Amino acid sequence: MPLLHISLRAGKPDAYRQAILDSLYRAMREALNVPEGDEFMTITELEPANFRCGNAYGVTRSDDAVLIQITVFDTRTAEQKKALYRRVADLLGESPGIRPEDVFVNVLDAPKENWSVGHGLAQFA
Template identity: 85%
Template sequence: MPLLHISMRAGKPDAYRRAILDGLYRAMREALNVPEGDEFMTISEIAPANFRCGNAYGVARSDDAVLIQITVFASRTAEQKKALYRRITDLLGDNPGIRPGDVFVNVLDAPAENWSVGHGIAQFA
């Protein structure tokens, strides 16, 4: 039950943003085995003056950097997360053509009782 927040500079066409969402969903299905239809994702487009990515950690980033934050159940393994990072980078490289250095991913673990997916019920607690 991942929840994704994607931040990027404003100005990309709809097809570009759709390709990001499609690639992230596919990567989660393949690397984390999320169920079909488990799509909870938002894209925030940030004005260039309000978006900054440095080149720390030996990674050169361009203006096309995409910041992806994924909250998942705390049950995901390190191996699953590594596979997810790789798959996201590969798929976003294929379409819409984002350079590997411009794909920044952060995974947050949340206990099952921290989730309510509707009706005010803690479905996974």
């Protein structure tokens, strides 16, 4: 039940943004075994004045950096998360062609009772 928020600089074409969504969905299916149709993702495009990525931690980022925040059930293992990071970077490199240095991923763990996916119910609690 991942929930993704993706931020990038404005100006990329629709096909580029769709490729990001498709690659992330594929990475989650492969690394986290999310079910078919489990796609809850948003992309926020920001003007350059509202988007800044530094070059900390020995990574030189470009203006094509993408910030990805993924909220998941708190049952995911460290191994699953590591596999997800690798798969995300690989697939975004393939399509739409984002350099691995420009892929920033943050995973947030949330207990199952913190989720309602509709009807005002806590479906996983």
